[in-house]
């Protein structure tokens with residue numbers, strides 16, 4: 856019985872942790888983003904911000920802001936138009952998990 860309760864708790868916990876994005880699903884969704892931001896989020900053109908290694912919460916917030924118009928950019932508004940909250944969380948998790956330029960300096 857005790858063991859059962861522990862398992863149930865662990866399951867409940869992993870569900871709440873799973874609120875953070877799923878990077879592997881984010882990778883699948885990221886194909887259209889690659890054209891501008893680079894496949895791993897390290898864009899080569901100065902017009903497109905690097906997403907790799909950026910904080911997950913920051914990326915998620917930015918995507919939501921484009922979606923709801925708090926941050927206005929015609930290109931990105933079109934990109935997030937069809938994305939669900941979960942998609943944006945997964946995309947944020949994927950790009951955050953990629954190695955950005957700052958990591959190489961350690």
Ligand code: HEC
Pocket residue numbers: 884885887888889890891892902903904905906914915917918926927928930931934935946
């Ligand atoms: C056609 C080019 C293009 C595509 C495709 C594109 N983006 Fe962007 N993205 C931009 C530009 C340009 C900006 C800078 C906009 C601004 O000034 O707010 C930007 C900004 C962002 C930012 C904010 C970055 C920061 O540092 O604040 C995020 C996050 C982002 N894009 C994610 C995505 C994701 C995820 C996708 C794929 C679903 C995507 N973008 C597809 C051009 C693009």
